[in-house]
Amino acid sequence: MKQKIVYYCTECGNETPKWAGKCPACGAWNTLDEQLVKPSAKSKVLQTKPISQSVLISDISSAEEIRFKTGMNELNRVLGGGAVRGSIVLVGGSPGVGKSTLLLQLCGNLADSEKILYITGEESPAQLKMRAGRLGIDKGEILVHAGTEISDIFSAISAAKPSVVVVDSIQTTYDSEISATPGSITQVRECAMAIMRLAKEEGFTAFIVGHINKSGNIAGPKVLEHMVDCVLYFEGDQSLGYRILRAAKNRFGSTNEIGVFEMADKGLKEVLNPSEMLLSGRPTDSPGTIVTCIMEGSRPILAEIQALVAKTSFASARRNSNGIDFNRAMLLIAVLEKLVGLKMSECDSYINVVGGLRIDETSADLATLLALVSSYYDKEISSGLAAVGEVGLSGEVRQVAQINQRLAEIARMGFSGCIVPFHSKGEITAPKDLKIIKVKNIKEAIREALTNG
C-alpha cells in the first residue's frame, strides 16, 4: 500500500496534507514536520476491546465522583477540592519550573494511602531518589519505573496495579510501533491517548507532565488539552521564588482558582497568604505605585501595580506592559491623554505588576491609571491607599464584582483607605478601619489619590 505523508505543526498540532513554510493554523514559520501514516497499521496499544452497546442516559448508574485529598491545600483548590479518582490531569509548565518536584511531593503525601507508580523518563531512579531525599520523602511505598516505551510502561502498570500513576514526562514517552520520533506531535498524542484509555479502564488517576515550548503551549496542546480531564499550568519565573498553579481546563471544578507555591530549598511550600508575600518589600514613598485587589476564583489577592512615565527620547513614545494586557494599558493611556489632558504621547510608559502576576480582569484599570498619573506628576500616592474599579472610555469609574470580598482583603492587609466606584451592585459593607472613597470618574479618583498622598 502506498504510504501517506502528512505534515504536523510542532507548535499547534495542526495537520495538513501539503508542506508549507508557514503553518496555516497558527502562523508559525518552519514548524511543519513530515510524518508517515500507515492507515491500517494502528498502534498495538490502541487496539482495545470492541466498543460496548449504547445505553440510555437514564439507565446509566450515576457513579459519584470520588475525590481524594492530595495533601496540599493549594493543589486541592486548583483541582476543585481534591483529585478525582480515575481522572487524567495534565501538568504543563516550562522546564525547571518545578513540575517533577510538585508531583514527587504529591506522591510523598499520598504514599501512605495510595499505591503509587512514578514513571520517569527524564531522570534515572537514582536521581529521583536523590531528589526525594532532598524533599524529605523517605517513607511509604512509591514504586519507580524508569522507562519510556509505552508497552513497557503498560506492563509496569499491569504488574503494579497502582491507584495513582505519574508520567514524567509525556514528551519522553514513545510508542515503538509508530515511526515518529519521541516528543513529536504524533507520539505525544498517541501515547497520551493510550495512557488515558488504560486509566479509564483500570480506574487509576494519572498525572501527566507536559513541557511547554517558548510560546507557552504544551507541545501538541490542542490534541492533549481536549483529551484529558484537567489541564494545570505551572507558571512563574525561575528567578522568582514563587510559582502559580492555574487550571486551564477542569471537568470537575472551576478553572478560576489558583494555587500559590514558593520554591524553597526543601521543595515547594504552599503559600497560604499570597497577598502578604506579593506586597512584601513594597516601597512606601515613591511615585508610580498603588495596590489593587483582584479575584482569582473565590480568592482575593492584592497586587501592586507600578508605572514609570518619563519624557521620551525617541521619535515615538515607547510603551510596555507587564502583567496587564497591552491593549488594555494602551486604552488607559489614551483615556488619560484625551480626558485628563496628560501629554502621554510625549512620554514613554512602562507598566509592571509586581511579582510576575498576570492580571486579566478590568478591576485593575483604576489602579493602573492612578499609577500612571502618579508617575507622570512625580507625586506619590499614600501607601495606605488602594484602588479598585473598571475605567470606561468616557472616563467613568465602573463597578466591579465581589467588591466586599476585595475590601475585606484590603482591610485585612492593613490598608487605611480604598478608592471604589460610586455605583456598586449591592451595598458596600465597609470593613472597620477602612475609609471608603467613592468616585464617579477618573478625575475625582486622581484628585482623591493625589491629595491623600
Ligand code: TYD
Ligand atoms: P523540577 O521539578 O525538576 O522542574 P521540572 O520538572 O518542571 O522541569 O524543578 C527544578 C528546579 O527546582 C530547579 O531549578 C531547582 C529547583 N528546586 C529547588 O529550588 N528546591 C528543591 O528542593 C528542588 C527539588 C528543586
Ligand code: MG
Ligand atoms: Mg522534570
